[in-house]
Amino acid sequence: MYDLDAAFSALADPTRRAILARLATGEATVNELAAPFEMTQPAISQHLKVLEDAGLIVRRVEGTKRPRRLAKAGIEAMDQWLAMLRGALEKNYDRLDEVLNGMEKRKGEKP
Amino acid sequence: MSKMTLKTEGETHIVVTRRFAAPPEAVYRAHTDPKLIQQWLLGPEGWTMPVCINEARPGGKFRYEWKNAKGAGFYITGEFVELKPYSRIVHVERMHLPDPTPDNHVETRFDEEGAGTLMTMRMTLPDGKTRAAMLATGMEGGMEASYVRLEDLLRSLPAEGLEKGAGRL
Numbered sequence: 001m002y003d004l005d006a007a008f009s010a011l012a013d014p015t016r017r018a019i020l021a022r023l024a025t026g027e028a029t030v031n032e033l034a035a036p037f038e039m040t041q042p043a044i045s046q047h048l049k050v051l052e053d054a055g056l057i058v059r060r061v062e063g064t065k066r067p068r069r070l071a072k073a074g075i076e077a078m079d080q081w082l083a084m085l086r087g088a089l090e091k092n093y094d095r096l097d098e099v100l101n102g103m104e105k106r107k108g109e110k111p
Numbered sequence: 112m113s114k115m116t117l118k119t120e121g122e123t124h125i126v127v128t129r130r131f132a133a134p135p136e137a138v139y140r141a142h143t144d145p146k147l148i149q150q151w152l153l154g155p156e157g158w159t160m161p162v163c164i165n166e167a168r169p170g171g172k173f174r175y176e177w178k179n180a181k182g183a184g185f186y187i188t189g190e191f192v193e194l195k196p197y198s199r200i201v202h203v204e205r206m207h208l209p210d211p212t213p214d215n216h217v218e219t220r221f222d223e224e225g226a227g228t229l230m231t232m233r234m235t236l237p238d239g240k241t242r243a244a245m246l247a248t249g250m251e252g253g254m255e256a257s258y259v260r261l262e263d264l265l266r267s268l269p270a271e272g273l274e275k276g277a278g279r280l
Contacts, residue, residue, distance in 0.1 A: 012239055088154040090115050093129050095151035099141055100133035 007074060010054035015039070016047050020070065023057060027069040122239040127232040135221035138228045139197035142219065143167035148175070162186070169193055173202070197221060213241045 010016055019033055034044040048068060051057045055074030059066045115129040131138050141147045145163040152175065153160060162176035169191055176186040188211075189204030200219045205211045216235040221228050236242040 012242075086115075086117065089117070089127070091156075092151055092154060093115055093131075095153065096138075096141055097131065099147055099150045100131055100137050103137050103141070103147075104133060 006054040007056055010050050010056055013047070013050075016051055019044075019047060019051065020056065023068060023070045027060070027067045029065050029067050033068065119242070120233075123236045123242055125234040125236070125242065127230075127234075129230050130224065131228045131230060132226070133228060134197075134226070135223050135228045136197040138221050138230060139200070142200060143194070153177070167191060167194055173204075192216075213237045 011020075015037065018036070022028055022033060022036070030041060030044060030048065033048070034041050037044065048057065052059065052068075056071055057068045057074075058071045059068050115127065117125065117127045120126050141151065143165060144167075145165045148165065149160045149163045154177070158177050158179050160175055160177050162174060164175075165171075165173040167173075171191045172188065173191070174186060174188050176184060178184040185207060187204050187206050189202050191200070191202045193199065193201040198221050201217070202219075203214050203216050205214050213236065218233045218235075220231045220233075222231070
C-alpha cells in the first residue's frame, strides 16, 4: 500500500519534480542529480529521501555509488488513484446528464 | 457530449470543463436546487447525500453531508460570494474530515453553446501544497473528486522521458 499523501506532498516541491524529470530520462547518481541545482549535496539527499519515503524512487547499490531511478509501481499507484478520482467526477456529471434530461422532459409535459 | 477535462493551472488553480445537452438555466438550477443536487453530486457508487442545505444567494451558506452503507461520512460547508443566474456562481468551500481543509475558492461558469452549455469550474487553492494535497485526497472527499492526469501534476517532466522511464505514463 503506497502512502499517496506522501507521494503527492513530495510532488508539491519544484526541485523534487525536477529530480523526477531527470530520473524519467534514466538512472542517475546523487552527484548527477545535484549538478543542475545550486544546492548542497546534503540538501539534494534530503529531497531524495522524501521521494524515496514516498515510494516514488528507489536506489541501487553499485560499489560506493547509490544510483536512483523512478519506482514504477509507486508512480503507477498514484496514476491509478488519480484515474479513480477522475472516474468519480465523471460519474457525477454523467448523473447530471440524466437529471437534466429529466428536467427537460418534465418541462415538455407542462401545458 | 465531449468528455470532461481537468487540468492544473499555475501553482494553485484547478480547472474542470464539461459540456451538457441542456441550456445554462437548467445546469445552473441543478447546481443550486437541493433536490436536484442530491441526485447527482454523489461521487462513486454507494454514497448518498442525506443532508443538502443550499441558500443560493450572495452570503448564503450551504452544507452537504454524504454517507455510505458502511456508515462512513463527511461533509462540506461553504458560502456563496456571488450568484448570477444563470451564468455564474462564485463560492468558497471547505471539507470537514472532521478538521476543515483550507478554503477552496470556486468560480463556476455556465456558457451557452448552441443548444447546450459549457460549464467551466475554476478552483483556487491557497498554495501549491494545498492543491497537491487536495488532488491526493480527492476534492470533496473523493466524491466530487478531482483528478488530473499524472503528466499534469508532473508538468515539468518531458513526456517522452516519462514513457520510457515509467511505462504507461
